[in-house]
Amino acid sequence: MKEKFHQYIQDLQNTITSKLEDIDGGAKFKEDLWERAEGGGGRTRVIQNGAVFEKGGVNISAVHGELPETMQDYFKVNDANFFACGLSLVLHPKNPMVPTAHANWRYFEMYDKSGAIVDQWFGGGQDLTPYYLFEEDVVHFHNTCKIACDKHSPVFYNDFKKKCDSYFWNAHRNEARGVGGLFFDYCKGSEQMTMQNWYAFVAEVGNSFLEAYVPIVEKRKDLPYTDRHRNWQEIRRGRYVEFNLVHDKGTLFGLKTNGRIESILMSLPPHVQWVYNHQPESGSEEEQLLKVLKKPIEWV
Amino acid sequence: MKEKFHQYIQDLQNTITSKLEDIDGGAKFKEDLWERAEGGGGRTRVIQNGAVFEKGGVNISAVHGELPETMQDYFKVNDANFFACGLSLVLHPKNPMVPTAHANWRYFEMYDKSGAIVDQWFGGGQDLTPYYLFEEDVVHFHNTCKIACDKHSPVFYNDFKKKCDSYFWNAHRNEARGVGGLFFDYCKGSEQMTMQNWYAFVAEVGNSFLEAYVPIVEKRKDLPYTDRHRNWQEIRRGRYVEFNLVHDKGTLFGLKTNGRIESILMSLPPHVQWVYNHQPESGSEEEQLLKVLKKPIEWV
Numbered sequence: 001m002k003e004k005f006h007q008y009i010q011d012l013q014n015t016i017t018s019k020l021e022d023i024d025g026g027a028k029f030k031e032d033l034w035e036r037a038e039g040g041g042g043r044t045r046v047i048q049n050g051a052v053f054e055k056g057g058v059n060i061s062a063v064h065g066e067l068p069e070t071m072q073d074y075f076k077v078n079d080a081n082f083f084a085c086g087l088s089l090v091l092h093p094k095n096p097m098v099p100t101a102h103a104n105w106r107y108f109e110m111y112d113k114s115g116a117i118v119d120q121w122f123g124g125g126q127d128l129t130p131y132y133l134f135e136e137d138v139v140h141f142h143n144t145c146k147i148a149c150d151k152h153s154p155v156f157y158n159d160f161k162k163k164c165d166s167y168f169w170n171a172h173r174n175e176a177r178g179v180g181g182l183f184f185d186y187c188k189g190s191e192q193m194t195m196q197n198w199y200a201f202v203a204e205v206g207n208s209f210l211e212a213y214v215p216i217v218e219k220r221k222d223l224p225y226t227d228r229h230r231n232w233q234e235i236r237r238g239r240y241v242e243f244n245l246v247h248d249k250g251t252l253f254g255l256k257t258n259g260r261i262e263s264i265l266m267s268l269p270p271h272v273q274w275v276y277n278h279q280p281e282s283g284s285e286e287e288q289l290l291k292v293l294k295k296p297i298e299w300v
Numbered sequence: 301m302k303e304k305f306h307q308y309i310q311d312l313q314n315t316i317t318s319k320l321e322d323i324d325g326g327a328k329f330k331e332d333l334w335e336r337a338e339g340g341g342g343r344t345r346v347i348q349n350g351a352v353f354e355k356g357g358v359n360i361s362a363v364h365g366e367l368p369e370t371m372q373d374y375f376k377v378n379d380a381n382f383f384a385c386g387l388s389l390v391l392h393p394k395n396p397m398v399p400t401a402h403a404n405w406r407y408f409e410m411y412d413k414s415g416a417i418v419d420q421w422f423g424g425g426q427d428l429t430p431y432y433l434f435e436e437d438v439v440h441f442h443n444t445c446k447i448a449c450d451k452h453s454p455v456f457y458n459d460f461k462k463k464c465d466s467y468f469w470n471a472h473r474n475e476a477r478g479v480g481g482l483f484f485d486y487c488k489g490s491e492q493m494t495m496q497n498w499y500a501f502v503a504e505v506g507n508s509f510l511e512a513y514v515p516i517v518e519k520r521k522d523l524p525y526t527d528r529h530r531n532w533q534e535i536r537r538g539r540y541v542e543f544n545l546v547h548d549k550g551t552l553f554g555l556k557t558n559g560r561i562e563s564i565l566m567s568l569p570p571h572v573q574w575v576y577n578h579q580p581e582s583g584s585e586e587e588q589l590l591k592v593l594k595k596p597i598e599w600v
Contacts, residue, residue, distance in 0.1 A: 270575065
């Protein structure tokens with residue numbers, strides 16, 4: 001399974017970066033290969049100052065070795081070895097009318113000291129963070145997620161949509177990071193849902209990403225905007241930073257387990273503002289977004 | 301002691317904001333009074349878009365009540381009541397030649413359920429975060445800190461300077477947040493150093509802040525700068541955000557114990573950038589700063 005999924009994310013990275021470069025038309029992804037001293041490494045691809053994407057990363061990594069102590073504590077195991085591989089992407093478009101997108105698909109294996117596999121699971125998801133709300137875009141994104149889920153189980157979309165809303169919750173602000181999508185973790189094999197079934201599901205979601213996001217980018221990337229929209233985008237990007245640095249488990253794990261910092265923090269937006277006690281005008285589009293972020297909505 | 305120190309920080313807030321408004325000449329501090337549902341409150345003063353200070357906050361708070369659960373775990377106590385008051389300031393100047401300053405002076409009391417005081421201590425410090433290095437400025441800052449310390453003990457400056465270097469360490473970047481200053485915590489009464497002695501020391505440091513920082517601001521605020529300097533300042537401000545959101549205990553406590561978010565996060569800089577894998581040019585002033593941040597220096 002690990003070779004199969006590792007091959008899958010390599011191919012998916014190629015598909016996604018190639019499509020995004022086509023859309024951008026201006027900049028190309030810059031590739032950095034890196035190695036992890038303790039085992040494994042990654043292929044980071046970052047685009048900056050594009051015509052459409054102000055900053056974005058589509059990164060894969062496959063790492064292995066002894067499970068770091070902080071992760072042993074987290075998983076409540078002793079002296080285990082592990083293998084983990086995944087694709088993580090974050091796209092920060094320039095135009096405030098285009099939402100930021102995030103996705104991640106990952107596979108994890110744990111071994112005892114004899115090398116026997118003792119646990120394995122998939123995780124991942126994809127979610128959208130708009131600065132201005134176009135309801136039809138959010139419905140399209142969620143609908144694409146639902147179609148991918150429904151091919152594998154009638155309960156997946158509801159379950160994983162709820163998990164996404166609760167995971168990407170900026171608790172200290174009492175608001176959602178964005179309008180959600182899917183989030184799943186510890187997807188382990190069972191009689192009803194074997195690891196092969198989970199692989200097929202995760203690949204289905206991974207393959208749906210461009211279909212979920214690209215039509216939104218195409219539709220909004222040339223909309224006019226002013227400094228007011230841009231300021232709001234930069235302020236909201238501040239909330240994105242707050243979530244990733246304060247709450248996001250993946251980021252904190254990376255920072256505390258000697259991951260490659262620049263690959264982890266490619267998720268942070270290019271230009272960001274913090275304005276003291278900023279409150280959008282009553283009745284404005286900005287206020288409308290905040291209302292939606294205060295309470296998750298059923299989009300489909 | 302709590303009334304005495306609370307009065308002290310109210311007066312100090314007035315002194316500091318009044319002096320900073322004089323220097324700025326453009327903007328005034330905006331005051332927000334707030335109350336904490338569980339007991340106490342604060343007086344937040346924030347300046348934005350000034351001629352000298354792009355953003356800054358000089359806040360005091362005095363809160364009390366039952367010790368929140370997360371703090372009970374931290375202090376390893378059960379069912380205690382507490383009182384805490386302090387002044388926190390962060391100043392983000394517009395001109396990249398002027399360093400960012402941070403200071404905090406605080407007093408804490410803990411009580412058992414009968415209301416008897418079971419523990420009390422002072423904490424605090426002040427430190428400097430330059431974007432371009434003027435060694436004489438750093439020496440002046442540290443020298444002022446040392447003079448204040450030396451009046452109370454010959455070992456304080458060395459001890460609290462080291463504590464500052466180790467506290468403001470951005471571990472995931474393997475570099476200091478800035479060039480340090482003083483940091484002290486859990487300063488509890490003893491025969492040699494009573495709580496009255498500690499009060500006198502903390503007030504000495506608090507009173508030294510303007511003397512440590514203002515001459516640097518006056519000297520550098522009108523220096524010319526270009527977009528290159530400004531970009532570097534914004535990138536380095538990103539490291540400031542990373543420290544405060546990932547490592548700073550005060551910020552995390554505030555976020556996890558239902559503090560007033562806007563008062564806590566006034567510390568975050570106004571305009572910030574994250575550039576993937578930014579490396580300063582070899583031999584540049586920017587590289588010179590990084591070298592100094594990699595290994596703390598004895599400035600006096």
